[in-house]
Amino acid sequence: MSKGQQTREAVLEAALAAASTSGLAAVSIGELARTVGMSKSGLFAHFESKENLQLEVLRTAVAHFIADVVAPALRKPRGEARVRALFENWFAWSSNAALPGGCLFIAAASELDDQPGPVRDYLVASQRDWLGTLSQAVRIAVDEGEFRKDVDGEQLAHDLYSILLAYHHFSRLLQMPAARERAFRSFEQLMQSARATGGKARSTASSRSPKRRLRR
Amino acid sequence: MSKGQQTREAVLEAALAAASTSGLAAVSIGELARTVGMSKSGLFAHFESKENLQLEVLRTAVAHFIADVVAPALRKPRGEARVRALFENWFAWSSNAALPGGCLFIAAASELDDQPGPVRDYLVASQRDWLGTLSQAVRIAVDEGEFRKDVDGEQLAHDLYSILLAYHHFSRLLQMPAARERAFRSFEQLMQSARATGGKARSTASSRSPKRRLRR
DNA sequence: CCCATAACAGCACGATCGTGCTATTTTTCG
DNA sequence: CGAAAAATAGCACGATCGTGCTGTTATGGG
Secondary structure: OOHHHHHHHHHHHHHHHHHHHHOOOOOOHHHHHHHHOOOHHHHHOOOOOHHHHHHHHHHHHHHHHHHHHHHHHHOOOOOHHHHHHHHHHHHHHHOOOOOOOOOHHHHHHHHHOOOOOHHHHHHHHHHHHHHHHHHHHHHHHHHOOOEOOOOOHHHHHHHHHHHHHHHHHHHHHOOOOHHHHHHHHHHHHHHHHHEOOOOOOOOOOOOOOOOOOOOO | OOHHHHHHHHHHHHHHHHHHHHOOOOOOHHHHHHHHOOOHHHHHOOOOOHHHHHHHHHHHHHHHHHHHHHHHHHOOOOOHHHHHHHHHHHHHHHOOOOOOOOOHHHHHHHHHOOOOOHHHHHHHHHHHHHHHHHHHHHHHHHHOOOEOOOOOHHHHHHHHHHHHHHHHHHHHHOOOOHHHHHHHHHHHHHHHHHEOOOOOOOOOOOOOOOOOOOOO
16 A cells, blocks of 8 residues: 555544544644644645545545444344344444544534535435445345334334434433443344244243334 | 623524534634624623533523423423423424524534533533433323333433434434424334323224333 | 713734645655 | 655645724613
8 A cells, every 4th residue: 555545544544533523524634634743734635625535534434334334244144133233233333442432424414414515415325325224134134034024124224223323312422321221122122023923032021012113 | 681681692592593503613703793793802792702602502592492392391281291292392392493403402412422511511411401301201191190100211201312313313414204204103102102001092903012112 | 861881893812724835755666 | 776756844825713902882770
């Protein structure tokens, strides 16, 4: 790898960490140059504009997300195991050391939801991709017979996202230690409700509670 | 009301709208002065610092929230009706015209979750208050016999919050028209699951699906 | 109506912002 | 190794940032 690519990636890595805590817009060229130890103009030469830098930061985050979350899960067997891996990897990603401020996409979402432009467009597109990946994994689990046939992939993907948003909110802002536990309990209940009746039923009571928020 | 208070409130109202779309930190004194039509220094004289301005903006938002969401709901009868009013008013508040960028607290939450200081402290305290109000309304519904006795107030408040976070995310960033519908369906399912068995059962099928994500 | 006081404007300050242009240094390759 | 090319630094620019100080204007109670 050439020297240029090397420092460029180092810059993007530092910008990623900074953006996750302070937000994409709050990452200034000057401060970023100081943390990676080079001049403002030297750093700026790698990116034509600040907007492009933000785009590249998001692209870097997506690349990491695919490598750390999606790809390992796609190597799991089709069905609930893959849905589970997607959720658990996603959860782990939100607590990654490279993202001291939590999931960058969630932070960027509320920052960019009223700021039109290519950065927002890219974020929206990547979020749609991710939701598509999630719901397709659910549909596969339906096809495999592990989930009931009336389980709606989009709705379940939505519910999974909802769990992670709540976890992010309650653990990061309110610092609730119970948030993680609550998230996983909600996840398990979603999985149980989606399973085909007569499948791997839970040993506890209330194993016959069908059709929870699952059709649309 | 004195002239000072008058312009001060006008400034805070404008700052509230701006903060809901661009974020608290992105509201600059100069731009704010331009939108309300006065000089930077004249505006600044009302607030000792920018941090104090942000605090006052949050205080204004809390006052509105209590007046528009909490107070009307507390005039509803104890029980599910009050919980329902809290949720519906909360939902309407997130789509208020005074908040073109959606719920300010949700936006501020992801902006401030890594920025220690009095602004964050105040946001956290007000969020705790709101969660307390929600869970107490649920506990009252339990005491009144409308909700089952094993319904956990904190968990249900958490689940309600989760619905609103997902609605905010999917409707604002991804512009999904189905988000609103999904939110209310999820809410109705939560209510139904919480109701005492034999209570006002739904006329549709699957009315016997007890104990969904309700104990802890 | 007058005058004390509150409200506001004008102006300036150092700092930092994003972004160019021009050297100088460093890497890369024949 | 030497030359072409890439990478980085130095410097400067206009703009805007938050925040003071010093006047001028408007308000409101006696």
